[in-house]
Amino acid sequence: MKLFRRPSSAPLWQDEFSVFTAGERYVNRRQFTKFLTLTSLAMFVGNLWILARSWFYRAPAYPRRVVARADELAVGGTRIFDYPAAGMSCILVRTATDSWVAYSQKCTHLSCAVYYAKEQDRLECPCHQGFFSIADGAVLQGPPRRPLPRVRLERLGGELIAVRMEGEGA
Amino acid sequence: MKIDPPQSRGLTAIDGAMALIVILLMVQIWLLSATLESFLAGHREAALPGAVVSGVLFLGCLALYLFVVRIDAEARKG
Structure with missing residues (x-):
């Protein structure tokens, strides 16, 4: 002007x-x-x-961390733990006598905390009804488009150890 | 107000260019969304093709905009 x-x-x-x-x-x-x-x-x-x-992405170094004792949870039981850093909630689920899985608890839609629905045998996000498979974290239903990042577990003696995250974005 | 035929043709050309830009933009918005989803899922290999295609679409939009500017200038001249 x-x-x-x-x-x-x-x-x-x-x-x-x-x-x-x-x-x-x-x-x-x-x-x-x-x-x-x-x-x-x-x-x-x-x-x-x-x-x-x-x-410029650098893969983070994942610590090895004991998350629970193997016999600590009953089948269908869950436990919340922080991994890989404090404040990053993950959920551990014992799906069978000899099977444990762990995923990030943050829904890939809008980051609400997912929980394990034992009757339906799936992880559910209460905010927008996003459902995830307990087997691999894949989306079953709802607005999320990405699977839940999975925490890879190792069993060493009587302890479950988180060793890394898989499917986690930058 | 009545518009004389040459001006009317210019407007039609501009409208066509605008429609094309809108289509390119919709594709570009979808592309950004898909690339972001893919990136957040840990598939970083999609970032480069996404950026290249988005750049090509932007160049298309820019060319159409320059076309509109030229038509506009010609219409104002006479």
């Missing part, structure tokens, strides 16, 4: 009403097209951001 007018320029009214009605159709369309193109640029920048994150 010009702050000062040159004395020899067009009449004042042309500054205020610089576009004729017929031309206004063009101006509106051009401005809207400019807005769409800038939105397209924003999408491209978003993709570049993801690319940069993937290039």
